[in-house]
Amino acid sequence: MNIYCPTDPPEFSSVLARIRQKYDDYENYAFSILQDRAIMAFFDLAQEYETLDNFYRICVFVPKEFFDFDCCLYLVDAETKRLQMACDSLTGLSVCGMEPPPEIRISDSSYEAGDSFVSPIKGNLRWLAAKPPAKADEVIGMFEVFPLSYFGEKDKLFFEKYANRIGYNLHHKMITIQNEKHLKFINTLIADIEHNVITPNMLYKVFLNNFRKRLSEMEEIYKTWSEKIESPECKNCKQVKEIEKLRLDAINIHAELIKQYNEIEKHYQNTSLFLESLLRREHFEKGAFVLRRKPCNFRKEIIEPQLDRYRARLERRGIRIDEHLGGIPDEEIPLAVDIGLISQVYANLFSNAEKYCEEVPNEFGQPVKFMAYGREIIKDFFGKGRHGIKFNVFTTGPHLDQEDARRIFNEGMRGKNVGNKPGTGHGLHFIKKIIEVHDGVVGYEPTPLGNNFYFILPLQGNSPQDQKTEQSATGDACPV
Template sequence: MTSAWDDDVAGMGFDPGPAGDPAILDRQVIDAVARRIHQKMDDYEAYNFSTKQSISLNVFFDLAQEFPHVEHLYAVCLLIPKMFFDIECNLYVLDSKSGAIRRCAYSCADADAGELADLPFARKTTIRDDRLFIPIKGNHELISQLPFTPREDVFGMLEIYPVSRLSEHDRLFFERYANRFGYQLHNRILATKNKEHLQFIRSLVKDIGHNVIVPNIYFKLYYKRLRSKIDLLKFFEWKLKQFFEGEAEPAAAAALEEDLPATREKLLRDLGYIHEGLMDQYRQILTHYEQTSLFLETLLRRSHFEEGRYVLEKRACNFKKQVIDLQLERYRPRFEERGIEIDTSLGGVPDQEVEVVVDIGLVSQVYANLFSNAVKYTREVTDPASGQRRRFISFGWERKENFFGPGKDGIKLNVFTSGPAIPPETAAHLFEEGVRGENASGEYGTGHGLYFIREVVRLHGGVEGYEATALGNNFFFVLPMDPLV
């Protein structure tokens, strides 16, 4: 025997439509949903919730949709028992970032692990000291998508007290209430995670564009220079064939033969010049390729996409040899082209080797951004010592004792460029997305480089900064001298 509802479903007349049309609902889907509606109707009839209890659930659902942030959802969960039933409650949830337990009681704070060590995180409701602990569970099918690992699908506890004021029917209501909250919280955490993933991907696209795609235009320049050396070699080959195969004019051949020692020396010099030019182009292309590959491998790690953020792969490195020297050699030809000297007298102690624990790929991109800016924005100043006009950069580092607190030293890394100081009103926002200095006129740029530096430095637990000096501008960042753990 079928109910009126079954007859309605059967009579809906859903057209199967064209094969594969996603807009047409499958009859099996309709039947499955209809069965669940029947089950829920029976469940709520058995619950026999009071009018106030039903209204409180409706208010909960309305406000859960209205307020945008998870903190709002916590507040709604806590306040409805208090305002509708004058019942006290606490909320314990696993933090969506760290997986640590947070306690919410009209204000949320990270709780001491020792204080919460004996919480009854279990799949069943527990009574302890006149307090009801109800497990908060989400959608079992989507548990694996949470950014942390719950304990037996339980990622929170709702504590209701005093239990002595609650009837068995009240306990049932609050169990259902905790269940509804769990599903809402689960969906909110997943929505937040997805939003953060999208924001990260947008930022990652900018990072790839700024640190990989834009610098790759230099490959065109390198290959153009390489081609010029190959053409010169071809011309040299033609000249040799003229001489050795007797294709030169008789008078020219006789002159060459008379002056054979000098000609041999000139040939060797020309060959050496061409060889050195080819090797120089090879080294530049190889260096650029290696750094581009490093940057791509760093930016496109699988772990970044799984976490929706940059995930550091830290290891101890010789900062000078493995980071700074490689980037400096990469940008040295561009400094030379613009007449920019490299003067290490102002940046700290550049020859002292220092070992720092960092993500080499990401920090290398920090220096690439700083040196790239130095190429574009270094300007001439009058050297007070010599009175000469100079355009130069400097770099180095210095240890900062107790910078991050007692016994927590830092390493300050500097890149200085000569030129007019950046105005204070601009300097205060230099590391924000899209901000460019007044001296950026005529230079290509997006304002993303310093923002990228800020994000990478802060991810390492460091701080970034800018200092105006008498001769120019010093950009720096300070990293913790932490051991690799």
Template sequence: MKTDKVKEKLLVDEEFVSLRIKDKINDFNNYAFSKEQSYALNIFFDLAQEFNSTDRLYTLAVLVADIFFDLESQLFVLDSIFQHNIGTTTTPSLILKASTVTQNSDDLKADELIELMHQKPNWFKEYFCCPIIGKNCIEGSSDKTSCEAKIGIFAFKPKNNTDKLNKLYCEKYTNRVGVQLHNRILSTQNLMHISFVKKLVHDIGHNVIVPNMYFKLLIQQLYSKIENLSHLKYSILREKPSYDEITGDIHALHQSLEEQYTEIYHHFQQTSLFLEALLRQSHFDQGRYVLNCSQVSLMEKIILPQLERYTSRMKERNILLTLPEYDLATDQDIIVSADIGLLSQVMANFLSNAVKYTQPTPTSNVKKVRCTVEILPNHFKDQESGVKVSLISSGPLIDQEDAVHLFEDNFRASNSKNENGTGHGLHFVKEMIAQHSGEIGYEVIDNSNSFYFILPCSTTTCTADL
């Protein structure tokens, strides 16, 4: 039964392909292209297969028109086609990629051509402008219009006589260029998606799976307290202690269990937040991290929750943690445009490194970590203010030669060899801050290591004095 269906499908496909071949024979007979025009199409096709470079493909397209037909031409493409899905761009703009036109004041301007992409081939100034079209749907779609994805504009200008320009040939030649360019775009996007998925797996491992091993410790601690509860129960049954002794023990154990529950619940909340931020559908659709930004209180939503999360870990390592002097109830909010899930992971990476690498100060033999928040008026262009968040930790200073490489992927400083790590966290941090239009860096403050990031914030909300 299944074999019969396969044979039936093959026959249908064979009939369809056969009809399309015959249609094309008729089309080419009607086109009546000259031998030279056919040669040009064949040579373009052959060399397009030979050249791996997209820039050479652009150059090939304009030079074939010049060498064979004495046509000056300019090839424009959308600036976003290699970053987003074909045919989708929120702010379309064209970039000139190749030209055989002598530059002068009468040349086409990219911003003049945007509207022409959505029109039929036509004359504009001295140029015959053809939209470059790719395919943006699955094969067999009945809606041909929805399959067309505008990629750019190919503009032709005869060097001497406008009557020499064969408009039909220019359209068909542009179609061949569009097919080749479309294939390059798909190939580039596929590689971007593969690269992103590999990076995403690394990010999940570093930001979620490895930190989630802390759950094991929390569960072990919870189990220990449950055992203590069991011992207390049997002690009460055997020894029948006084009311005061019982209530004191029960109160202490209840408080300990409540604290344990709170820490486990907060850890669960953060793990869920991180996974949601890393596994959004939009990331996979575009093959890159896509921010889901909103106007948020930096301290309330990002800084303080992460500091609270790492407080117990600091205590376990005998690290004295100093929080920013900030009161949510009385101090003015610092509002930033941020993706809470991804920016929280930036802060978590800083704190995780501080837990691992903070060492005692030479004089007091105390391990110290200090978080500071500072407003930087007019820090960014257009007089936009910034907020600087720093995490300052005691211990030996990072070697100057290592410092310049700290935010490179897979790099580990010479002082990190005694701790487990991948060298990926700070690279992730750098990417996320860059996507938030911010800055990141390392500096020495008070003979201590300081990692910081700076985010833009409006002057009306960046006025807190911390």
């Protein structure tokens, strides 16, 4: 019965075509009932037993028990790229690691070797495609069946297909074991990160607090010093000028230390924020970003700290900063986000602004080079009564190529306009992941004078206060 429906996506017809092709293939194979049962037994047992040793036994003993053919399983060593025996139906696993007979060689097609029939065991092409080309070897082993002299008409085809089933199952088990090792390593790494990175980093806070305390004590000392110098007893002191100079030097040194302390503290706070939000235990346990939302003042807690990091760099490149944020008071926006992760979204956007902002002529023909950011409420963006707030970061410069613009948020994607500027193509993809886990969307749009990158987050709640916020923001869009 044809169950195809015209409204199904195109890939559905492709799946149906493959199913029908398989139906025809099995009709042409015309395997015996015993051969079909052997295949089914192999699949059932391959799923039942998890260890590789038991899987090796299943591979060689299913043909032995069903057909009384002896078999030997050979696997390609990952390091030497040479065949090694893994298991046979004569002695089981005792041959594991031994060299194969000289007539057994790696081949991507079946061949006869004396009174044996040897078929290649090939890995899953989909998984192989994800490996580096130098390591994507399709043949991962060979399967020997003997005596060939007892083979019937369909036995060669059967054992070729049987070897294929071994390959797909074996590769799946190898990937599973590898993933388990990776997960164990990650779990250990989490503990190492907490012990060797997060906890020691917290100690810097204690150091900074003590440093700040000492600076305050130093300030009190030279204040007392100043009072002594200005006292009547010291007015006629011969060393008063020298002491005054020392006092001024101390004041200057103190001011410089305060300045450096403030820079170190800002760096510490930003680094701690990024470490905590990226190396969070929950991310590793869930295999995805796990949010810690809280209401915040976007300007003061997210945008300004990141802009402070990039302000000097932007100014060095002659990039003017338009800090107009729109007419929506921060405290009136009902928005709770993961501050650490959204801060990194802005860090990536400002970093890109530094790298890619270029000078262009404005409508009067005058050269301009600036970055601007802003926001606007978009009514019903996420559905009826579900408004969105759009955050924009604009830079002057030529528009992106249309094909680049379509794929700009893909992992590893870098536009044709990057030239020799450093980058990995990961930043915008990171932004996309963080915004999507916040239930938002990202986008790019060419605008007059340049390019606007934006993200839109759901406006939380639908209270009268929200409506007031929306009304106050109507028509008050990004300054770009």
